[in-house]
Amino acid sequence: DAGVIQSPRHEVTEMGQEVTLRCKPISGHNSLFWYRQTMMRGLELLIYFNNNVPIDDSGMPEDRFSAKMPNASFSTLKIQPSEPRDSAVYFCASSQGTEYGEKNEKLFFGSGTQLSVL
């Protein structure tokens, strides 16, 4: 049973370049979350989707960040242009939660993408 799959595992890029992180949630899960982890700020929720619809993007740092979920099995997080302060581990997670959160099922996390912006 495949878990949440993220790619790439590591990304090193130069400031100003576009970066795209990818996520494949667990089949059957209808909620998808993007988190960012840094030493300074810990784990922060960037955005989450329910049934492919963005529900809350209040955690997205600024307009340089965008996320899409074109279908139930794929999501992307894009940073354009990237900056050194974007360096972090980006986690994708999925669950069988509902818009109202009645089930509040546990989140299954991917292995993360370690992003370094030089």
Add this chain to the structure above:
Amino acid sequence: AQKVTQAQTEISVVEKEDVTLDCVYETRDTTYYLFWYKQPPSGELVFLIRRNSFDEQNEISGRYSWNFQKSTSSFNFTITASQVVDSAVYFCALSEARRGGGNKLTFGTGTQLKVEL
């Protein structure tokens, strides 16, 4: 606004000692969920437990146990007879059950546990 506080940044113990990781939360909701996750050195986040706000029974799973006390807004995690493999960062998290909240988790800052021989 919801908030999770893990005051212990780092704890070091010797193998076989018991250790308790503290978690204090803040929420205005009466219905909410509490979680613990483990992040080993490999980096992935591993689910350990979920508890809803109406269930204050303590839970035990092997060497792990959790103490949920609504009166003090705490959800502490105890590892009995710690082992080197328990070395990891442990995160406490809170989720509020309301429309638009989904199961969005607010995480604490984590406690780094080091178990030495």
